[in-house]
Amino acid sequence: MTPLLSVSALRVGFGRDPMKNEIVKGVSFNLDAGETLAIVGESGSGKSVTALSINRLVDFGGGRIIDGSISLRRRDGSVFDLAQANEPSLEKIRGSEIGMIFQEPMTSLNPVLTIGTQIEESFRLHHGLTGRQATAAARDALDRVRIPDAARRLKYCPNQLSGGMLQRVMIATALACNPRLLIADEPTTALDVTVQAQIMALLGELKRETGMAMIFITHDIGLVAGIADKVMVMQAGKAVEQGSLNDVLDRPQHPYTQHLLSAVPHFESGRAVRSDFHREETSSPALTVDGLTVRFKVTGGLLSRSPGSVHAVENVGFDLMPGETLAIVGESGSGKSTTARAILGLVRPTRGSFSTHMGSVADATDPSVQMVFQNPYASLNPRLRIDSILAEPVIAAGGRVNAETRDKMKALLKRVGLPEDSLERYPHQFSGGQRQRLCIARALMLNPSVVVLDEAVSALDVSVQAKVLELLVDLQREYGLAYLFVSHDMAVVERIAHRIAVLYAGEIVEIGDAASVLSNPKHSYTKRLISAVPSIDHRNQHFEIDTRQVPSLVRPPGFEPPPAEWRSFGPDHSARAEA
Amino acid sequence: MAMLRAIFSHASGRIGGTIVVIYIVVALLGMFDVTPHNPLQQFRIDRLHAPNAVYWMGTDLFGRDVASRLMKGVGQSFLVGFCSVTLATLAGTVLGLTAAWFGKAWDALVMRVMDVLLAFPAILLALLIIAIVGPGTWTSIAAIAIVYTPIFTRVVRGPALSIKSREFVDAARTFGSSRHYILTRHLLLNLVAPLTVQVTLALAWSLLTEAGLSFLGLGTQPPASSLGLMLADSRNLMETAPWLLIFPALAIMISILGFNLLGDALRDILDPKTRSRPA
Numbered sequence: 029m030t031p032l033l034s035v036s037a038l039r040v041g042f043g044r045d046p047m048k049n050e051i052v053k054g055v056s057f058n059l060d061a062g063e064t065l066a067i068v069g070e071s072g073s074g075k076s077v078t079a080l081s082i083n084r085l086v087d088f089g090g091g092r093i094i095d096g097s098i099s100l101r102r103r104d105g106s107v108f109d110l111a112q113a114n115e116p117s118l119e120k121i122r123g124s125e126i127g128m129i130f131q132e133p134m135t136s137l138n139p140v141l142t143i144g145t146q147i148e149e150s151f152r153l154h155h156g157l158t159g160r161q162a163t164a165a166a167r168d169a170l171d172r173v174r175i176p177d178a179a180r181r182l183k184y185c186p187n188q189l190s191g192g193m194l195q196r197v198m199i200a201t202a203l204a205c206n207p208r209l210l211i212a213d214e215p216t217t218a219l220d221v222t223v224q225a226q227i228m229a230l231l232g233e234l235k236r237e238t239g240m241a242m243i244f245i246t247h248d249i250g251l252v253a254g255i256a257d258k259v260m261v262m263q264a265g266k267a268v269e270q271g272s273l274n275d276v277l278d279r280p281q282h283p284y285t286q287h288l289l290s291a292v293p294h295f296e297s298g299r300a301v302r303s304d305f306h307r308e309e310t311s312s313p314a315l316t317v318d319g320l321t322v323r324f325k326v327t328g329g330l331l332s333r334s335p336g337s338v339h340a341v342e343n344v345g346f347d348l349m350p351g352e353t354l355a356i357v358g359e360s361g362s363g364k365s366t367t368a369r370a371i372l373g374l375v376r377p378t379r380g381s382f383s384t385h386m387g388s389v390a391d392a393t394d395p396s397v398q399m400v401f402q403n404p405y406a407s408l409n410p411r412l413r414i415d416s417i418l419a420e421p422v423i424a425a426g427g428r429v430n431a432e433t434r435d436k437m438k439a440l441l442k443r444v445g446l447p448e449d450s451l452e453r454y455p456h457q458f459s460g461g462q463r464q465r466l467c468i469a470r471a472l473m474l475n476p477s478v479v480v481l482d483e484a485v486s487a488l489d490v491s492v493q494a495k496v497l498e499l500l501v502d503l504q505r506e507y508g509l510a511y512l513f514v515s516h517d518m519a520v521v522e523r524i525a526h527r528i529a530v531l532y533a534g535e536i537v538e539i540g541d542a543a544s545v546l547s548n549p550k551h552s553y554t555k556r557l558i559s560a561v562p563s564i565d566h567r568n569q570h571f572e573i574d575t576r577q578v579p580s581l582v583r584p585p586g587f588e589p590p591p592a593e594w595r596s597f598g599p600d601h602s603a604r605a606e607a
Numbered sequence: 608m609a610m611l612r613a614i615f616s617h618a619s620g621r622i623g624g625t626i627v628v629i630y631i632v633v634a635l636l637g638m639f640d641v642t643p644h645n646p647l648q649q650f651r652i653d654r655l656h657a658p659n660a661v662y663w664m665g666t667d668l669f670g671r672d673v674a675s676r677l678m679k680g681v682g683q684s685f686l687v688g689f690c691s692v693t694l695a696t697l698a699g700t701v702l703g704l705t706a707a708w709f710g711k712a713w714d715a716l717v718m719r720v721m722d723v724l725l726a727f728p729a730i731l732l733a734l735l736i737i738a739i740v741g742p743g744t745w746t747s748i749a750a751i752a753i754v755y756t757p758i759f760t761r762v763v764r765g766p767a768l769s770i771k772s773r774e775f776v777d778a779a780r781t782f783g784s785s786r787h788y789i790l791t792r793h794l795l796l797n798l799v800a801p802l803t804v805q806v807t808l809a810l811a812w813s814l815l816t817e818a819g820l821s822f823l824g825l826g827t828q829p830p831a832s833s834l835g836l837m838l839a840d841s842r843n844l845m846e847t848a849p850w851l852l853i854f855p856a857l858a859i860m861i862s863i864l865g866f867n868l869l870g871d872a873l874r875d876i877l878d879p880k881t882r883s884r885p886a
Contacts, residue, residue, distance in 0.1 A: 372781045399781045407774035411796040420792075424784040467778075474782070 030101050031058040032241050033082070033209060038096035038111070040074075040081050046092040051077045053265040054096070059258075061208060064235060064242040066256035066273075068249050068288070070489040074265040075245050079211050082243070083126045084110060084118050100125065103208065124154045127202035131214040133194035137186040143197050144182030150204040169200040173230060191360075192223035196230065203234065210242045216251070220359035221516060225560035228254050247490060249288050250295070250519070250562040253277065261285045291494045295519040295561040298546030304505070305352055305526045307600070313347035314510035315371070315397065315478045320344040320380035322366050326582060336584040340366045342534040343592070344380075350477060351504065353511040355521040355542070357557070358531035361581070364514045367531070368482045371512070372399050384477065395425050398471035402483035404463035408455040414441075414466065415451040421473045440469040444499060461492035465499065472503070480512045485520060497523055518561045522546060527600070530554045534581055535592065540601030550595070550603035613876045620872025626865025630681065637682030642675035646832055655848050665850040667840065676832040677854055681862070683833045687747050687826070688813040694752035695813075696806055699759020700798075704790055706760065707767035718764070721757035729754045729812070730819050742825045750820070751813050762805045763798055770797050800877035804870055811866035818859050834859050 040052040052074040059065050069075040080086040082098055098110040102125060110118070122128075130136045137146060147166040151157040157165055163182065170178035173196040186194055195215060202210060212231065216224035232255055235242055244255060252259055253273070260270040261284065269282040280286045293300075322341040325334055341363040348354050358364045369375040371382055384396045398421075401407040408417055418437045419429045427433070438448050444465040446458075455463060464484065471479055481500070485493045501524060504511060515521050521528060522542070529539040530551065538551040549555045593605040614620040636642065643663065644650075650670035658665045664673035706717040724732065736750040770776065771794065779789050820826035821835025829836060834855045841851035 369777075374777055374780060395783070397781075399778065401774040401778060403774055407778050409775045409793050409797070411799070412792065416792070420779060420784060420788075421782040423788065424779070424782040470778070 030099075030107060032061045032063075032101050033059040034097075034099045035078075035082070036097050038078065038081060038098065039094040040077050040086060040091050041094050042089075042091050046094050050094070051091070051265055052081065055260075055262070055265075055267045056096075057258075057260055057267070057270060059209070059241050059243065061241050062235070062239045063257045064244055064255055065258045065260060066244045066246060066252035067260050067262060068246060068252060069262035070247055070491065072264075073262040075262045076213055078262070079213055079243055079245050082110060082209075082211060083122050083128060084113065085122075085128070087115075100209070123150055123202075123207070124205040125207055126209045126211060127205070127207035128211045129195070129198045129202050129213070129215045131217050133191055133198050133218070134186070136198055137194060139186050142183050142185055143189070147182075147197065147201050147204060150201055154205045165204070166200075169204055170197070172203065172234070173197070173200045175200075190223075191219050192226060195219060195223075195227055199227075199230065199234070203238070203240075206238060206240075208240050210240055211245075212242060213245045214247065215244075217247070221518065221562075222359065222556055222560040224251075224562070228562075231255060248562060249277075254562060261288065287491065291491050293494060293497070293519040293523045295522060295563045297558070298522065298543045298548075300522050301542040301546065302353075302501070302524065302526060303543075305349075307349055307352070311349060314350045314352075314384065315348040315512070316383050317347070317367075317371065318345045318381050320367060320370060320382075321378045322363070322370050322375055323378045334585065336582050336587065338581050339534050339583050339587075339589070340581065341370065341377075342589055344529075344531070344534075344536055346529055346536070346539065348478060348510045348512060350510050351508045352526050353504065353513050353524050354527045354529060355513040355515060355525035356529050356531055357515060357518065357521055359516060359557075361533075362531040363534040364516075364531045365482055368399065368480045368512065368514045371480060372397060395421070395474040396476050397478045397480065398474065398476040399480040399482060400464070400467045400471050400484045403487050404460050404467060405487075407467055408463055410455055412454075413451070414453055414455070417455070417466070418451070418470055418473055421470060425474055436473065437469075440472055441466075443503070444469045459492075460488050461496060464488060464496055468496075468499070468503070472507070475507075476509070478510045478512065480514070482514045483516070484513070486515065486517060493520065500524060518546070518558065519563075530557065535589075535604070538601075538603040540598070540603075544598055544601040548597070548601075550597050550601070552606060554603070610876075614869070614872055617872040617876060619868040620876070623865050623868025623870070623872055626861060627869050630862045630865060631685070633678055634682045634685035637678035637680070638686065640679075642672075642678045644672035644675045646671065646675040646679040647830055648672075655844070657848075658850055664854045665848065667837075667848070667851055668844065673837075673850060673854055676837060677834070677858055680832045680834040680837055680855065681858060683744070683827055683831065684814050684817045684821075684835075687744060687751065687817045688810050690748045691751035691813050691817075692755065692806060692809045694748070695755035695759050695809065696802065698752065698756045699761075700763050700795070700802065702756070703760040703763025704767055704794060707764045707771055708786075708790060708794070714764075717760065721760045724753070724757045729816055733816055733820055734823070734825065737820065737825045742828060744827055744831075747817060747820050747826045751816050754816065755809050755813060758809065759802075759805060762801055766798055766801055767794050770794050804874045804877060807866055807870035807873055811863045811870065814859065814862055814866070 036056045038052055038055045039050060041047055041050045043049040055078050057065060067075040067078060077086055077091060080089065081093055093111050096111060099107050100110055102108050137143065144163065144166050147169050148162040151162045151165045166182055167178045170181060175181055175193060175196050189197065216227050219227060228251070244252065246252060256273050258270065259273055259276040260267050261276065261282065262268065263284045269276060269280065269285045276285060280289055320341055321343055323337040323339050325337045327334060344367055346354060356364045356367060366375055370377045384394060415437060419433060422429060422433055437451060441448060441450050446462060446465055458466065485496050488496060497520065503509060513521065513524055525542040527540065528542045528545045529536050530553065532553045538545060538549065538554045545554065546558065549558050594602045595605050596602045614624050648671065650666060653662065653666050654670040655668060656662050656666040662672050662674065664677060666672055702717050706714040732754050733750040736753060737746050740746045776789060776793050779793055817826055818835035821833040822839045824839065827833035827836055837855040838852065845852055
């Protein structure tokens with residue numbers, strides 16, 4: 029029997045001369061009905077282009093299939109070559125035979141139409157349903173992706189739903205016509221880890237229910253363990269390794285697969301934490317944060333009163349010793365970035381105090397606290413040369429740029445692993461990882477004692493991530509830096525943190541020694557967070573689908589939360605008591 | 608140098624750039640009175656001569672050399688255009704930057720005033736200002752500057768708002784960089800590209816506005832020459848002496864075409880989407 033999809037020697041190029049600009053260089057694979065193929069690779073490896081070539085959406089991005097064939101066995105049994113097909117016949121296939129979900133649910137839906145209208149559209153187009161029938165079909169579709177209260181949600185516009193809900197809506201739309209092949213292009217990359225786990229669980233269940241085949245594209249090899257039957261690893265446009273899930277994960281043949289599996293931090297439930305630091309109660313902390321509270325007033329209309337304020341950060345306190353890393357983990361909206369920004373003076377705290385080891389109150393002009401931002405592409409002014417960029421903190425601190433400063437710049441550049449001639453170059457001449465090294469060098473120009481790293485490695489490719497983490501650990505040992513490491517990625521946190529504070533809805537729910545928190549979480553949220561982390565050990569693990577939403581942080585004016593009750597679970601591990 | 612090379616390897620940049628260079632040379636010659644004849648001297652016996660070897664573009668009703676008057680006029684309109692656009696750029700940049708940076712009430716005030724100014728057609732607003740203050744070269748400069756300030760304010764404010772929220776500005780704040788440093792090094796430096804394009808295009812519009820004002824008798828005053836004034840004078844003699852009309856009209860048309868082509872080319876060259884090297 030012929031497979032459902034058979035791709036052979038596929039070559040895709042871009043631009044005016046596709047032969048020269050080849051992105052996919054001869055990829056072949058087969059996919060049977062009901063099977064899931066995971067395509068793994070870093071950005072630029074051609075994994076998305078390969079998938080987009082299958083439903084020929086690649087044509088709209090300026091790509092052209094140079095060579096090869098993509099044969100799809102259609103519902104009626106005939107074999108159809110998608111590589112040669114014309115646009116009208118492709119339109120019949122997209123949606124009805126091949127469904128697709130994208131990375132960004134927020135931008136894949138039209139913001140001015142209700143989600144009901146958007147789901148109904150595919151029933152109208154492909155099934156000819158109208159009016160009440162279409163609405164009923166749309167409601168069933170939402171039920172199928174486990175959206176509670178589906179009938180009411182149909183009338184919602186996309187901005188009223190969370191990212192996870194929207195991704196469910198996208199899945200519902202893609203599945204509206206019972207496609208036999210679903211292409212999922214990094215469907216969970218933009219989502220929080222607990223939401224990711226739920227979407228993965230949903231995809232797994234739907235796959236079993238419908239018997240459809242799936243192509244799952246991801247950069248995270250840990251994620252494929254839960255869902256894939258077959259894995260294809262791509263690098264620079266070539267499939268360097270493909271095989272069954274267990275073969276690839278347990279017996280990787282190609283050096284690149286081995287590298288992906290070994291160099292990339294994988295979550296090991298606290299077994300891989302650092303053990304190079306022990307707190308001594310006698311030393312004074314490099315940074316103490318006490319009772320930090322940040323509230324943003326919700327603006328009312330011209331005539332209506334403000335309905336209250338968003339309690340973004342509520343009574344957060346911790347201390348940070350020299351040479352220690354405290355990781356602040358939490359999901360988007362948990363207030364972890366706001367905490368970091370408040371310490372740097374970028375957000376005005378409603379209450380709370382900070383002090384550095386000098387005993388002074390830390391604020392924006394305190395040179396002993398510096399920050400590295402998430403996006404290395406946005407945190408360097410594209411119009412300034414590197415020497416001007418590195419000189420900025422010195423100028424801001426009232427210093428002068430002289431031979432000594434230049435020597436310091438060169439020494440720091442060398443220390444972070446960049447060539448000395450970098451000073452005369454512009455940011456765009458550097459890769460993402462190199463730019464983040466530049467940001468680290470810039471943060472070190474004023475000899476800080478505390479560096480706040482706000483998702484500092486999240487925007488980097490996995491193998492680059494590992495190298496930057498290594499650099500950070502080395503720098504910490506060398507200069508005795510204290511790190512406040514804000515991240516959503518538990519695997520990364522495990523590699524760098526000595527202590528962990530878990531933030532949920534603006535409050536610390538659990539704090540303590542990294543090994544203890546990760547291996548033995550006490551708070552229910554921490555438990556949920558840790559069990560959701562993808563890992564290559566979680567083979568075909570099934571998650572319970574949990575549609576609980578994060579509570580709203582908007583509180584009425586004058587609201588004060590009740591004081592937290594803490595329970596201690598060891599010398600350095602405590603969690604909030606739960607009702 | 609890289610910029611010049613980029614302009615001249617761009618099709619419309621090549622044409623526009625050449626026109627603009629010629630235009631500026633003619634304007635400078637006119638301004639410093641390097642003309643074939645004295646533009647004010649009346650050659651009484653040679654009145655209304657068609658173009659010939661002595662009078663390249665013919666003579667007018669008073670026997671004045673059209674070519675010399677045209678060069679003088681180009682110089683005059685370039686002076687008005689250049690000064691008014693410079694003023695508008697300065698005012699617009701300061702207003703737009705401060706509106707974006709301080710936001711709130713100041714932003715609302717500045718932008719609403721600019722909206723009011725933008726609500727009037729350019730020439731009408733300029734006429735209004737001149738009607739209040741009285742005609743003259745410096746009044747035209749001021750009037751045109753006021754008319755084009757809102758455009759620069761908008762061109763600066765929009766991108767400034769988006770740059771303000773970029774991480775490198777946050778980073779600068781964490782170092783404690785001064786407001787002045789952030790505004791000049793981070794915001795303004797990133798606005799150079801849109802401003803350059805806008806200046807070039809605004810020069811074209813201001814030339815047209817200046818010609819319009821002079822045509823209506825509210826710009827440059829006789830006997831000084833300007834392109835608009837020459838056009839106004841030529842109206843009654845259009846059939847007997849068409850060269851009086853054709854040459855000033857061509858000068859206006861070609862110069863505006865030149866600046867527009869150059870502006871388009873600069874927009875293409877400075878557009879980050881089409882650019883692969885730093886500017």
